[in-house]
Amino acid sequence: MSATRLLVLGVVRGYGRAHGYLIGNDLMGWGAGEWANVKWGSIYHALKQLTKDGCLVDETAPPGRTDYVITPKGEAEYRRLLRDALRRPETRPDLLAAGLALLPSLTRAEAVGLLTERLAALESRRDVARRQAGEWREPVHVKELYGLWEHTAASGAEWTRGLVERLAAGEYPMAGEPGSPGAPGSWGMLKLE
Structure with missing residues (x-):
């Protein structure tokens, strides 16, 4: 993509x-x-x-x-x-x-649903990497790769969870809500000199 x-x-x-x-x-x-x-x-x-x-x-x-x-x-x-x-x-x-x-193009419910899918995928990646790190034997330094993947997935999951919570609490105007820039043609034209 x-x-x-x-x-x-x-x-x-x-x-x-x-x-x-x-x-x-x-x-x-x-x-x-x-x-x-x-x-x-x-x-x-x-x-x-x-x-x-x-x-x-x-x-x-x-x-x-x-x-x-x-x-x-x-x-x-x-x-x-x-x-x-x-x-x-x-x-x-x-x-x-x-x-x-481009997040405001989506309704609040759809954005929360998509981000919840992302959260589940990140948590799964975190758990797999943690397991792989625990099972890895030789060469020993490769274990750090799994640790990096675990850390990256864990921090991504934490951030995603926070965004889901903020959206669920009503932060940011989303499609169909007052003040949302999400509808087609809703952006004001810039005056370019």
């Missing part, structure tokens, strides 16, 4: 209609170059590929600018990518980061 693909779909969806510079400006402003390795070239590549795949349609807007609009297929792809980013603990943090950036 590509964090750039998810983020580009999310920004286009958020605005309802967006051009490449607006998308890139937002993502770079969010620091996505650092936490998701998003580059200007990868944004334009994603726009072309998403258009080719039927997830976006491109429309020429004066003065010679190309705007993008998400299609029903693109909405389905966006939701699939977002759900996977939240429910599946990956070793790459960029996917979770992209999912968190």
Whole structure:
């Protein structure tokens, strides 16, 4: 899964209609170059590929600018990518980061459910790594690898549990709630000079 693909779909969806510079400006402003390795070239590549795949349609807007609009297929792809980013603990943090950036696209109940799946997977990974570390014999230093995996899964589980609790307590406006930026086309247009 590509964090750039998810983020580009999310920004286009958020605005309802967006051009490449607006998308890139937002993502770079969010620091996505650092936490998701998003580059200007990868944004334009994603726009072309998403258009080719039927997830976006491109429309020429004066003065010679190309705007993008998400299609029903693109909405389905966006939701699939977002759900996977939240429910599946990956070793790459960029996917979770992209999912968190777009979290308000989901209802509170759906977000809690997906994150609860993530929590169960992390707890299972933690337990497996703990068992593997306890059973490992030779070479002895490899035991540290299992300890790292146990620690990583345990800290991920602790953080995920906290986010589930915060969401369940009503933190952050989610889709369908007042003040949520989660509905398609709900983002205010930025004035770019």
